[in-house]
Amino acid sequence: MRKKLKNNDKKPTSAYIHIPFCTQICYYCDFAKVYIQNQPVDAYLTTLLAEFDAQDIAALKTIYIGGGTPTALTARQLDTLLSGITRHLDLNQLKEFTVEANPGDLSDDKIAVLKKHHVNRVSLGVQTFNDKLLKKIGRSHTAQDVFDNIAKLKAAGFDNITIDLIYALPGQTMADVKKDVATLLSLDLPHVALYSLILENHTIFMNKMRRGKLDLPSDDSDFEMYNYIIDSLETAGYDHYEISNFGKKGFESAHNLMYWDNAEYYGFGAGASGYVSGIRYKNHVPIHHYLENDDKRAVQEALTIKEQMEEELFLGLRKKSGVNTVAFNRKFNQDFDAIYGETVAKLIEKHLLSRNEETIFMTRQGLMLGNDVFEAFLLDDLA
Ligand SMILES: C[S@@+](CC[C@H](N)C(=O)[O-])C[C@H]1O[C@@H](n2cnc3c(N)ncnc32)[C@H](O)[C@@H]1O
Numbered sequence: 001m002r003k004k005l006k007n008n009d010k011k012p013t014s015a016y017i018h019i020p021f022c023t024q025i026c027y028y029c030d031f032a033k034v035y036i037q038n039q040p041v042d043a044y045l046t047t048l049l050a051e052f053d054a055q056d057i058a059a060l061k062t063i064y065i066g067g068g069t070p071t072a073l074t075a076r077q078l079d080t081l082l083s084g085i086t087r088h089l090d091l092n093q094l095k096e097f098t099v100e101a102n103p104g105d106l107s108d109d110k111i112a113v114l115k116k117h118h119v120n121r122v123s124l125g126v127q128t129f130n131d132k133l134l135k136k137i138g139r140s141h142t143a144q145d146v147f148d149n150i151a152k153l154k155a156a157g158f159d160n161i162t163i164d165l166i167y168a169l170p171g172q173t174m175a176d177v178k179k180d181v182a183t184l185l186s187l188d189l190p191h192v193a194l195y196s197l198i199l200e201n202h203t204i205f206m207n208k209m210r211r212g213k214l215d216l217p218s219d220d221s222d223f224e225m226y227n228y229i230i231d232s233l234e235t236a237g238y239d240h241y242e243i244s245n246f247g248k249k250g251f252e253s254a255h256n257l258m259y260w261d262n263a264e265y266y267g268f269g270a271g272a273s274g275y276v277s278g279i280r281y282k283n284h285v286p287i288h289h290y291l292e293n294d295d296k297r298a299v300q301e302a303l304t305i306k307e308q309m310e311e312e313l314f315l316g317l318r319k320k321s322g323v324n325t326v327a328f329n330r331k332f333n334q335d336f337d338a339i340y341g342e343t344v345a346k347l348i349e350k351h352l353l354s355r356n357e358e359t360i361f362m363t364r365q366g367l368m369l370g371n372d373v374f375e376a377f378l379l380d381d382l383a
């Protein structure tokens with residue numbers, strides 16, 4: 001179907017900002033980033049803030065600064081970035097302002113800068129509490145750094161702290177996962193994201209795998225770990241509100257929910273994705289391409305209605321609450337069951353999907369095999 005969606009005149013109320021610098025390059029990571037030494041960091045920040053200013057944004061509900069590692073910047077650079085972003089914003093409307101941080105990088109002066117500029121959520125890339133495993137995956141911090149950073153953040157008044165953990169790491173056993181979960185629960189944080197290790201191209205791990213030198217847990221162990229994690233966290237009072245995300249009541253990430261609700265957002269910086277006025281775009285990467293091109297967008301595409309409907313399903317089904325079919329009918333002016341009724345029935349038969357009156361949502365099995373479910377919702381060209 002070639003028909004374009006009507007452009008949405010309303011401005012997005014969320015922004016993602018990308019800082020593509022790191023003080024370490026982890027063996028598993030394929031995100032847009034480079035080692036920070038000798039990089040044109042100040043020039044990058046100037047260009048990034050010019051890109052931001054050009055949109056003339058008066059208010060945002062959620063801001064997410066990710067990377068790379070935002071806290072790889074010096075306190076002065078972080079101050080420049082955060083004051084540049086918040087300078088013209090109506091801060092009364094800002095609900096969630098997240099900055100990602102690497103435990104090894106988060107000093108007192110950087111924490112003070114975050115606090116000064118209204119950051120109210122910090123996401124720490126912990127990955128595991130096992131120091132041996134941390135070394136094995138190329139991280140330069142220890143579990144103790146994490147405990148120290150969390151204590152400092154709490155002392156500075158940050159109550160919305162989330163951590164990222166990865167499981168199914170090379171050589172990791174079920175006993176290791178149980179220890180990580182026990183440590184996590186002892187910290188009593190309001191939110192955590194747990195990812196199964198993905199073997200990405202162009203990473204040291206992929207290189208090792210090709211040479212037969214990476215000892216990854218089997219798919220069965222991966223399932224067992226995932227099941228254990230979900231059961232333990234749910235028992236401890238966390239809501240498993242998205243495939244990889246768990247939150248105490250009221251601490252679900254508003255910014256990430258915005259993505260899964262298929263809403264529009266700005267993306268600023270090298271490699272950032274955005275979705276504005278019906279157009280999905282991705283900015284130039286690597287950094288010098290981003291700096292040198294006047295048009296920061298490397299690719300952009302106006303989504304057809306078919307693509308919009310597919311995305312509504314892929315993204316919405318990531319959430320435990322699933323997709324509301326009545327809202328779908330209203331949004332697209334189509335009959336959900338005429339398009340997807342058969343697909344849904346087949347997935348229910350395979351115990352991957354459930355349905356109640358208005359919504360469809362994934363079963364535990366579906367959450368584990370997410371990609372199989374998403375593929376089933378790809379549409380052939382509609383007439
Ligand atoms: C792009 S990183 C940015 C966070 C920050 N630089 C840090 O590492 O502390 C965001 C998160 O993605 C997750 N991640 C990155 N690569 C992954 C992979 N190959 N498999 C699973 N999770 C991954 C990690 O948990 C990481 O904390």
Ligand SMILES: C[S@@+](CC[C@H](N)C(=O)[O-])C[C@H]1O[C@@H](n2cnc3c(N)ncnc32)[C@H](O)[C@@H]1O
Nearest residue numbers: 016031066067068123164193253267271272273
């Ligand atoms: C893997 S997720 C981790 C989420 C986080 N732990 C939380 O719950 O707040 C975050 C990473 O996804 C990537 N990311 C998120 N939104 C993006 C966007 N709009 N454009 C490009 N990358 C994005 C960034 O690399 C970012 O570090």
Ligand code: SF4
Nearest residue numbers: 022025026029067068
């Ligand atoms: S996981 Fe974080 S610190 Fe490690 S390379 Fe990726 S972005 Fe950088």
